[in-house]
Amino acid sequence: MDKKTVRIAGTQGFYGDSPMGAIMVAMQGAADYLMHDALAELTLSILQKDKLKDPSLGYARDIEFHAAKLYPVCLGKGIKVVTDSGGLNPHSAAKKVKAILAKQGIEEVNIAAIDGDDMMDKLEQLKADGLPLLNLDSGEAYTDSVYEPTHANVYIGAQCIKDALEQGADIILAGRVADPCLALGILAYEFGWDLAGKTQEELDRMANGIMIGHILECGGQASGGNAYSEWLGRDYKFSHLGYPIAHVESDGSATITKLENQGGKVSRNTIREQLVYEIHNPNAYITPDVTVDFTNITVEETGENKVRVGGARGKQRPEQLKLCIGQMEGYMSEQLFYFSWPYAYDKAKAFVEAAKETWAALPFQYDELRVNYLGINGIHEDVAQPINKERIDEMNEVGVRIAFRHKKPHVGKLLIQSVVCLGLNGPPGMNASMNWGKAASMRLGLFPTLIPREYISPQITIY
Amino acid sequence: MKKIKLIDIASARSGDKNNICNIGVMAKTKEDYSILKEKLSAERVKAHFGNLIKGKVIRYEWDALESLNFVCHEALDGGASRSLRIDTLGKNFSSHLLRMELEV
Numbered sequence: 001m002d003k004k005t006v007r008i009a010g011t012q013g014f015y016g017d018s019p020m021g022a023i024m025v026a027m028q029g030a031a032d033y034l035m036h037d038a039l040a041e042l043t044l045s046i047l048q049k050d051k052l053k054d055p056s057l058g059y060a061r062d063i064e065f066h067a068a069k070l071y072p073v074c075l076g077k078g079i080k081v082v083t084d085s086g087g088l089n090p091h092s093a094a095k096k097v098k099a100i101l102a103k104q105g106i107e108e109v110n111i112a113a114i115d116g117d118d119m120m121d122k123l124e125q126l127k128a129d130g131l132p133l134l135n136l137d138s139g140e141a142y143t144d145s146v147y148e149p150t151h152a153n154v155y156i157g158a159q160c161i162k163d164a165l166e167q168g169a170d171i172i173l174a175g176r177v178a179d180p181c182l183a184l185g186i187l188a189y190e191f192g193w194d195l196a197g198k199t200q201e202e203l204d205r206m207a208n209g210i211m212i213g214h215i216l217e218c219g220g221q222a223s224g225g226n227a228y229s230e231w232l233g234r235d236y237k238f239s240h241l242g243y244p245i246a247h248v249e250s251d252g253s254a255t256i257t258k259l260e261n262q263g264g265k266v267s268r269n270t271i272r273e274q275l276v277y278e279i280h281n282p283n284a285y286i287t288p289d290v291t292v293d294f295t296n297i298t299v300e301e302t303g304e305n306k307v308r309v310g311g312a313r314g315k316q317r318p319e320q321l322k323l324c325i326g327q328m329e330g331y332m333s334e335q336l337f338y339f340s341w342p343y344a345y346d347k348a349k350a351f352v353e354a355a356k357e358t359w360a361a362l363p364f365q366y367d368e369l370r371v372n373y374l375g376i377n378g379i380h381e382d383v384a385q386p387i388n389k390e391r392i393d394e395m396n397e398v399g400v401r402i403a404f405r406h407k408k409p410h411v412g413k414l415l416i417q418s419v420v421c422l423g424l425n426g427p428p429g430m431n432a433s434m435n436w437g438k439a440a441s442m443r444l445g446l447f448p449t450l451i452p453r454e455y456i457s458p459q460i461t462i463y
Numbered sequence: 464m465k466k467i468k469l470i471d472i473a474s475a476r477s478g479d480k481n482n483i484c485n486i487g488v489m490a491k492t493k494e495d496y497s498i499l500k501e502k503l504s505a506e507r508v509k510a511h512f513g514n515l516i517k518g519k520v521i522r523y524e525w526d527a528l529e530s531l532n533f534v535c536h537e538a539l540d541g542g543a544s545r546s547l548r549i550d551t552l553g554k555n556f557s558s559h560l561l562r563m564e565l566e567v
Binding site: 446 | 470474475476478479480481482483485487489491511512513514515523525526527528530532534536537541542543544545547548549550554555557558559561562
């Protein structure tokens with residue numbers, strides 16, 4: 001058996017993640033590839049807002065810092081970077097990275113932009129072609145939607161990553177490649193895997209590749225972050241967390257580890273926690289390249305910060321690809337404020353009562369109001385564990401959060417400003433720390449649906 | 464029979480896909496996993512979340528990880544980008560579930 005091992009580090013879990021984990025891995029030469037996932041379901045809507053303001057934007061902007069501080073280290077050590085940070089504008093992202101590197105005297109670099117996932121300009125054609133475009137969650141037809149689309153991107157698979165690496169890319173800036181397919185594309189290139197999935201052996205190693213990608217795609221969540229299973233008796237630091245690194249073999253099985261001189265932990269528990277994250281049916285995890293059965297995987301601790309994984313089974317890939325359409329559905333606004341002992345909760349409720357009376361008399365209205373009492377029912381709302389009156393009366397402080405859904409952007413701020421007078425006119429001692437009446441946030445809906453593969457042809461451009 | 468809390472025998476992690484929240488519940492030991500399989504039904508989970516979960520709850524058994532996975536539909540107030548909740552992503556569905564009492 002081929003003893004070659006490919007090392008992939010999952011060093012970015014979201015747009016805005018710390019670059020330090022990636023920089024440490026690169027400086028220590030502890031990986032052959034950095035896999036960076038910048039695109040959560042919502043991120044493309046955020047990027048669309050950037051792009052509307054400035055057509056040269058629309059990519060995850062942390063690549064600008066990466067191009068200044070991280071990529072030069074990677075290039076010096078022969079480490080390649082594979083990311084979906086190209087977002088809605090991979091070409092512009094590639095040009096920007098190229099320019100930032102050139103300023104540092106780095107000219108000999110191949111940067112691949114991958115697009116073809118963006119269907120924004122083709123939505124009308126999809127409708128005209130008579131595709132059903134049914135919502136995967138609710139079953140409603142997209143043609144019945146009354147909202148303006150903000151973005152429309154198809155989850156594409158690993159072939160484009162493999163192809164870009166074959167064309168000599170050092171840095172890949174893709175659009176909406178499905179998160180775990182970033183890893184699968186790297187492995188397909190390195191081990192010469194055929195992604196057609198014609199045999200069970202091919203399907204199984206692809207399934208393992210997806211499992212590796214899934215373990216790595218959320219960065220520090222696989223190496224000790226966000227883990228209840230390690231909370232009691234925690235024996236590692238959250239600061240300077242070492243991000244997960246997979247040492248993958250030619251059959252797709254791997255050992256997950258991390259840098260020894262960094263925080264965090266890789267244990268069977270931390271890997272289990274990441275494996276269950278955002279998975280639905282473990283027998284049928286659907287990706288563009290392969291449907292994965294995780295039910296018989298092996299997850300074994302083989303040493304300190306070393307966990308062996310393998311045994312995923314592959315099934316045929318889905319006929320259609322997932323298209324996620326963002327929709328502009330209005331606005332939301334929020335305000336926080338606080339009351340102290342004595343009568344903290346009673347004062348908070350009296351404030352809210354007076355505020356509701358004030359709002360009822362205004363000539364503009366909200367569509368929905370949410371009131372949460374922080375410390376009492378903030379996070380779990382109606383089903384929060386009840387607290388008895390005696391304990392409530394002894395509480396040092398109670399926070400109040402009001403949130404509105406509204407149609408016009410300025411209405412939330414007006415509603416919040418209309419009750420600031422209760423700071424003087426209302427219950428004693430209201431604190432609102434530093435702000436009152438922030439600008440509204442856009443309320444974006446996601447419309448997930450399916451389209452045939454024939455509509456998608458990813459394009460690779462090397463800069 | 465004695466009462467325990469789920470947190471005594473399991474950990475949990477939850478996350479979002481649009482308006483669906485999944486809660487992975489990982490048993491601490493193989494024995495604890497048997498208790499989970501017997502006691503922690505989809506119906507109990509749905510009831511525990513009351514008004515927060517408006518749709519169905521589907522339970523998947525994942526023996527290789529000694530884990531159950533609960534897929535909760537219409538659970539996130541329309542989804543993270545639409546929700547008026549504080550916990551827009553359902554990250555704390557895990558903590559609410561861990562507080563559930565079980566008779567064993």
